[in-house]
Amino acid sequence: MDVRKAERSRSMKEDHQKLENVDLSGLSLDSLPNSPLNLAIICTLDLSNNNLENIPESLTARLLNVVTLDVHSNQLKSLPNSIGCLSKLKILNVSGNLIESLPKSIENCRSLEELNANFNKLKRLPDTIGFELLNLKKLSVNSNKLTFLPSSISHLTSLRILDARLNCLGFLPEGMENLINLEILNVSQNFQYLDTLPYSIGLLYSLLELDISYNQITTLPESIGCLKNLKKLSVDGNPLVSPPMDIVKRGLVVVKEYLMEKMNHSPKGQVKKKRSWLGKLVRHKTFSGHMAASTENQEEIRDKFIMDHYQSIDGLTSPRHMGMFSPRRLFSPRSSCNR
Structure with missing residues (x-):
């Protein structure tokens, strides 16, 4: 034997x-020659x-x-x-x-x-591409004509880099919060098409680099303040109102502080909505904080989280990186293609 x-x-x-x-x-x-x-x-x-x-x-x-x-x-x-x-x-x-x-x-x-399909004329990706390619670590589809990414992208559980810049993306799919291994996400230069980011982006706790430059984004989700591993954030070329540009110019640490402060002092009408997200952020270890001690009632205490510390980062970078990652669905799936 x-x-x-x-x-x-x-x-x-x-x-x-x-x-x-x-x-x-x-x-x-x-053409390809005949070969023995x-x-x-x-x-x-x-x-x-x-x-x-x-x-x-x-x-x-x-x-x-x-x-x-x-x-x-x-x-x-x-x-x-x-x-x-x-x-x-x-x-x-x-x-x-x-x-x-x-x-x-x-x-x-x-x-x-690794799939590199940059510089083509792609108008869409196969709807179910994420259900089978579970070993995919890098997906590069920049410089195409994509108007959306299929919702199955959220099932690419090994994805580390997603580069979808220079397309016509109008929104990001539901379930991207499941991309727990995503380190680099680049959706820059979708110009007049991309105007919002999902609040769930704050659950991408492995995210190191986020490039959303040269889009039409006016407001950054407050949950970005919870991305404690984020080292580079590029927002140039957006008509940002929140945070204001004077905050942006002071660097990533200040931007995160601003967003966290805004989250902590959300209007009462938004408290219930934010509470569910804060719970998910804490549960998945994206949010690094503790509850503020006070004599207020327990419901209000639950919504007063304070950041323990911030990682020191050297400001903002100009747009250049790619990106993204993946895991299992954490929440009820909803169709991302019907908008």
Whole structure:
């Protein structure tokens, strides 16, 4: 038995060593040449910087062991449906093409960790993309024509970076508070379209960088003051009223203090609404505070949270980063596409 296991292990190592990295980039190819090479032994295939208008269905269907597929900077208008056969694919780069939609079959690429679809003509993402790609860590869809992100995005439980800048986003989907691993979120430069942020953004307790610059946002959600791990906040180019620009210019720490103070002194009409959010913020360890001691009645005490401390951060940055992350739904799902 031990001999058989050793032989099998040796055989697997030999097969792994046989996997090939094939580089056909920058050859001005209009079509792919016929090759005697067994496509099943290809681990990395680079077809970038050519003039390819399509990728044959038969080709992707036979790339059984491909881990990285790079077809950026071509003339592709679509991806083959057979891309769903790439069960081992981890990195897919289709940026710099003419793609208007991704095939639904891409959801079958369950090993996918990085998807780069920047600089295309995407008008929408597959509605159920987040239900299957649970290993996705980085989603880059900047410089497209997206008007919304599907609500299933909230199920991308490994997502760390979401870059959706330079689109036509009018709102962010319900359930984004579930992206508990999200570190970088960039929804900048949606210009006249994006004018609000969800209050639940304060539950993104892993968030390090938030870029919402060059939109039409007038008010930052008070819950942003609870993001104790946030190190960079870019808000340039927005018609901000709250917090006012003189507060913004004083840096992130002051902005968070302002938002926390505003949360603590919400008008009575907003108390009930805010109380439920404060409870969630505390429960999920996003809000770092304690209850103010006083002789007021218990209901009022519950709403008087005071920040214990603030992390020192060097001001604001200019827009440049990407971003975001994911976990399980914490609240009742509502449709984000019907607006």
